[in-house]
Amino acid sequence: MSGGGTAAGSPGRPSGDPVREVMAEHRALCERAVDPLEIAAGLEEAGLGAEAAARCRHADLFSLAEELYARVPRRPTPPPTARDRQCGAAARATLTAAALAVLPCAAVAGLGARWPVLLAAAVPLALTPALTAEPPAGPVRPPFASPGAADELGAERSAQRGTGTRWRPAALAHGVGLAVLLLLPTAVAGGDRPLTVAMVLAAAVSAGSAERAARWYRQVGRGHLGAAATLAEFRARMRPVLPVAVALHLAVLTVLTFAALAVLTVVAPRPGPGHGGGLLHLAAERAGAVHWAAQGVLGLLLVLPLLLARCGRWTAAATGALAGPAAALALLGLGRSGPVAGLLGGGAVAVVLFGYACAVLGRAEAHR
Amino acid sequence: MRVALLTEGARPYPRRGDGGWCDRLAEGLPEHEFELYLLTGPTALGVGDRLSPAWRGVRELALWGRRPGVRAPGALRRRQYARAYEELVRALVLPGERAGFGAGLYRLAALAREDGTLAAFLASAHARRTLERVWRLPGADTSGGQPLACDVLVGADLLEQCLRPLSAPWYGTGTGSGGLGGADLCHVVGGGPAALPALVARHLHGVPFVVTEHGLHLREQYLGYREAPYRRPVRALLLAFFRALTEETYRQAAILTPGSSHDQQWQRRCGADPGRTRVVYEGTPAVARPAAGPEPDVPTLVWAGALEPGRDAELMLHAFAQVSAGLPAARLVIHGEEAAPGYRAHCEALAERLSIAGAVEFAGRPGSLAEAWESGTVAVFSALSQRRPRLLADAMLSGRAVVSTDVGVAREVVGPTGLLVPPRDPRALAGACLALLRDEERRARLGLAGRLRAQERFAVEPVIGAFREIYLELVSQFPAFPDGGGGGAAGEPPRPFARPAEFWLADGLRGGPDTGGGPAGADGSGGDDGAQERPGALAEAV
Numbered sequence: 001m002s003g004g005g006t007a008a009g010s011p012g013r014p015s016g017d018p019v020r021e022v023m024a025e026h027r028a029l030c031e032r033a034v035d036p037l038e039i040a041a042g043l044e045e046a047g048l049g050a051e052a053a054a055r056c057r058h059a060d061l062f063s064l065a066e067e068l069y070a071r072v073p074r075r076p077t078p079p080p081t082a083r084d085r086q087c088g089a090a091a092r093a094t095l096t097a098a099a100l101a102v103l104p105c106a107a108v109a110g111l112g113a114r115w116p117v118l119l120a121a122a123v124p125l126a127l128t129p130a131l132t133a134e135p136p137a138g139p140v141r142p143p144f145a146s147p148g149a150a151d152e153l154g155a156e157r158s159a160q161r162g163t164g165t166r167w168r169p170a171a172l173a174h175g176v177g178l179a180v181l182l183l184l185p186t187a188v189a190g191g192d193r194p195l196t197v198a199m200v201l202a203a204a205v206s207a208g209s210a211e212r213a214a215r216w217y218r219q220v221g222r223g224h225l226g227a228a229a230t231l232a233e234f235r236a237r238m239r240p241v242l243p244v245a246v247a248l249h250l251a252v253l254t255v256l257t258f259a260a261l262a263v264l265t266v267v268a269p270r271p272g273p274g275h276g277g278g279l280l281h282l283a284a285e286r287a288g289a290v291h292w293a294a295q296g297v298l299g300l301l302l303v304l305p306l307l308l309a310r311c312g313r314w315t316a317a318a319t320g321a322l323a324g325p326a327a328a329l330a331l332l333g334l335g336r337s338g339p340v341a342g343l344l345g346g347g348a349v350a351v352v353l354f355g356y357a358c359a360v361l362g363r364a365e366a367h368r
Numbered sequence: 369m370r371v372a373l374l375t376e377g378a379r380p381y382p383r384r385g386d387g388g389w390c391d392r393l394a395e396g397l398p399e400h401e402f403e404l405y406l407l408t409g410p411t412a413l414g415v416g417d418r419l420s421p422a423w424r425g426v427r428e429l430a431l432w433g434r435r436p437g438v439r440a441p442g443a444l445r446r447r448q449y450a451r452a453y454e455e456l457v458r459a460l461v462l463p464g465e466r467a468g469f470g471a472g473l474y475r476l477a478a479l480a481r482e483d484g485t486l487a488a489f490l491a492s493a494h495a496r497r498t499l500e501r502v503w504r505l506p507g508a509d510t511s512g513g514q515p516l517a518c519d520v521l522v523g524a525d526l527l528e529q530c531l532r533p534l535s536a537p538w539y540g541t542g543t544g545s546g547g548l549g550g551a552d553l554c555h556v557v558g559g560g561p562a563a564l565p566a567l568v569a570r571h572l573h574g575v576p577f578v579v580t581e582h583g584l585h586l587r588e589q590y591l592g593y594r595e596a597p598y599r600r601p602v603r604a605l606l607l608a609f610f611r612a613l614t615e616e617t618y619r620q621a622a623i624l625t626p627g628s629s630h631d632q633q634w635q636r637r638c639g640a641d642p643g644r645t646r647v648v649y650e651g652t653p654a655v656a657r658p659a660a661g662p663e664p665d666v667p668t669l670v671w672a673g674a675l676e677p678g679r680d681a682e683l684m685l686h687a688f689a690q691v692s693a694g695l696p697a698a699r700l701v702i703h704g705e706e707a708a709p710g711y712r713a714h715c716e717a718l719a720e721r722l723s724i725a726g727a728v729e730f731a732g733r734p735g736s737l738a739e740a741w742e743s744g745t746v747a748v749f750s751a752l753s754q755r756r757p758r759l760l761a762d763a764m765l766s767g768r769a770v771v772s773t774d775v776g777v778a779r780e781v782v783g784p785t786g787l788l789v790p791p792r793d794p795r796a797l798a799g800a801c802l803a804l805l806r807d808e809e810r811r812a813r814l815g816l817a818g819r820l821r822a823q824e825r826f827a828v829e830p831v832i833g834a835f836r837e838i839y840l841e842l843v844s845q846f847p848a849f850p851d852g853g854g855g856g857a858a859g860e861p862p863r864p865f866a867r868p869a870e871f872w873l874a875d876g877l878r879g880g881p882d883t884g885g886g887p888a889g890a891d892g893s894g895g896d897d898g899a900q901e902r903p904g905a906l907a908e909a910v
Contacts, residue, residue: 029594032594032600034600034603034604034607034608035590035604035607035608035611037586037590037611037637037638038590038593038594038607040637041587041590041591042590042591042594044587044753044775044776045591045678045752045753046752046753047680047752047753047773047775047791047792049774049775049776051774051790060633062637074600076513224517225516225517225518225521226516226518227516228516228517229514229516229517230500230504230517230520231493231496231497231500231517231520233517234517363493364496364517364518364520364521365493365496365521368518368521368522368525
């Protein structure tokens with residue numbers, strides 16, 4: 001039963017050191033092991049038993065495993081493999097977010113801000129954050145190897161991935177906030193309605209860029225998580241990333257707004273005496289400083305809740321998304337004009353949100 | 369007496385896992401009051417309505433998955449928690465401080481029992497910072513490779529989930545009250561995290577516990593974590609935790625009942641005292657099954673098991689190629705479902721290549737195991753490892769002759785009633801199969817002997833009898849009222865007849881719960897000073 005030639009596929013030629021043969025055959029196991037007992041379990045799993053240990057002049061498998069653990073050096077761990085970048089998924093989410101935001105806004109602009117239209121337009125907007133979210137990964141799970149995970153005949157190895165749902169109430173609340181944020185300016189537009197419509201449409205398109213910025217932020221966070229040595233170093237690495245993500249989004253929003261204003265200038269020139277300068281100059285002058293600032297605040301209120309939501313802070317995201325329009329509405333009720341109310345009310349909320357995001361999103365647990 | 373049975377996993381599903389082992393035990397000992405403490409998966413199973421009437425009650429705790437929302441501890445408490453946690457983590461990562469594991473564990477449990485905010489602390493940034501600081505100390509054993517920020521996150525999460533039983537609301541206030549403190553003894557089935565409440569109950573209230581393991585939890589962890597997607601420091605941390613927990617469990621357990629002598633070797637390796645270890649084979653109700661009917665007309669080999677590389681169906685196919693060369697009429701039936709993706713197709717391709725595809729049938733999952741054995745003349749096992757005896761015992765109970773590779777528990781289960789061949793040796797396996805297929809008288813003799821041997825070892829009644837004795841022996845050595853004979857703080861009257869007479873006799877000779885003879889006396893060899901004191905003094909000390 002213990003023929004040396006048949007043992008574990010070793011060559012028939014007897015060797016001076018039988019342990020070396022076992023070592024060569026199970027090198028990967030020994031290099032990866034964190035404990036002699038792990039090697040013992042692995043050897044046992046590979047069919048080695050007391051005979052194999054006796055051939056190696058050991059009393060039992062455990063002492064053979066200890067010798068292997070001592071003789072084989074631990075190979076340094078390879079760096080964590082970068083996750084596939086999922087460009088396709090990101091592009092799809094970007095386009096979905098942009099389309100879901102633009103179409104209702106365009107419908108409201110075209111059909112007029114009546115209640116039925118506004119309510120119908122709010123539905124896709126309210127669903128946007130939930131629809132574009134990545135399916136949640138759920139908490140870390142240990143390998144489910146407890147006795148009874150699989151029976152002897154290869155039963156259904158129950159795939160208990162504890163994934164939650166992305167349809168959570170906070171995501172819907174966030175969506176409602178987004179709907180109010182994008183539909184409110186058109187609904188209460190005062191004097192220059194075409195200007196408001198153009199700027200809202202530009203902001204709606206930039207919902208896609210906000211989604212992209214949030215995904216980029218998450219991707220960078222994961223990358224640093226796998227590279228940073230300590231939690232403090234991770235925070236230091238992440239500190240400049242949030243402003244950059246927000247700035248990128250605002251830059252895209254600026255370009256979009258400028259394009260929308262240029263189109264508006266061509267389609268519907270400002271009434272009154274002719275102005276000098278080319279199209280770019282005219283487009284830049286089409287909106288005043290207050291409008292530009294309000295547009296910036298709108299962009300911040302788009303991107304900050306989304307960043308919070310993508311990093312798992314759904315409740316904060318929903319609160320922020322609802323608080324921005326609420327503050328603007330309160331100021332409107334006090335008799336301020338549309339852009340000014342948006343600028344002051346939304347701006348205050350955006351500043352608070354930005355501070356909160358800086359404090360919370362730099363932590364490692366936001367990026368697990 | 370009141371027995372608290374602690375176990376982990378999806379017990380109520382009859383097709384999976386331990387099936388009705390715990391149910392059979394509770395039904396077989398109706399003179400005792402059994403209460404089930406179940407550590408479940410991500411969601412509580414809600415087994416209350418499906419429970420066998422033998423149980424007096426069931427308490428569940430979700431072990432894995434999302435953390436239950438509890439408030440965070442205050443600053444002062446947090447510092448106490450951090451100190452205890454640091455002690456625990458130091459015991460896991462610093463090779464020189466392994467002995468501190470138990471102390472850290474019990475201190476965490478005591479703190480959790482006082483205010484119940486342990487889960488929130490373990491999930492907090494403070495716990496992560498503590499873990500990171502200790503992990504990066506010079507001399508910490510991370511098994512090659514410094515831990516990174518992501519490792520700290522994952523490791524802290526996994527530790528939090530493993531330590532959840534410490535904050536379970538199960539411990540009660542002592543004798544006479546509900547919960548584990550009011551039980552006469554704990555019975556841990558399966559080891560691992562399920563042993564945590566028993567350890568704490570023993571530490572707080574002096575409740576002794578028995579550990580039954582069918583397939584060792586620690587070995588399963590070593591095998592499971594080998595394929596886990598964690599970096600090496602995380603694996604090292606978690607495996608160190610499981611190893612320390614197992615060692616502490618074996619040290620504190622009053623009696624250990626492994627499911628086979630093969631498992632007993634592992635337990636001894638992890639510090640179990642052979643004097644407190646009794647092998648109790650896993651009883652199976654298949655013992656009552658009649659033997660399989662007449663053999664099929666065609667000489668048929670039957671192979672059953674999960675289709676995965678570890679069961680080595682390839683070896684069976686290679687051996688069968690040689691069998692069919694010697695006995696062209698022979699057939700092979702392979703029962704079992706695919707457990708490794710693509711393995712069945714691989715085996716079918718291999719059969720094709722060996723040009724035996726016509727004689728090999730992949731039959732999938734059989735209606736019942738009895739039908740599977742009945743479809744063959746000889747039952748063959750070609751696995752590289754046999755960790756649990758159940759399938760082998762089932763085949764032997766059918767009365768068919770058994771050929772098995774000599775790995776794991778096979779030698780102990782099959783013994784002289786079957787043929788054992790070395791693993792990974794197709795020629796030896798084919799030779800054994802041919803010898804049995806050609807000799808009807810020999811296989812009938814071996815089959816009958818195997819059936820008798822399995823009936824003797826794997827019957828249900830001896831298991832129940834063994835535990836009846838173990839329970840009685842244990843309670844006779846541990847005092848019912850460690851606080852001094854009064855009732856519990858809850859005001860429930862004491863139950864003077866809850867103990868057998870042996871206990872009262874034994875108590876006169878004893879100073880404390882552990883100084884008597886027998887299993888409890890052997891406990892002193894564990895060397896943990898904490899468990900030797902009286903529980904009341906311990907509660908003050910922590």
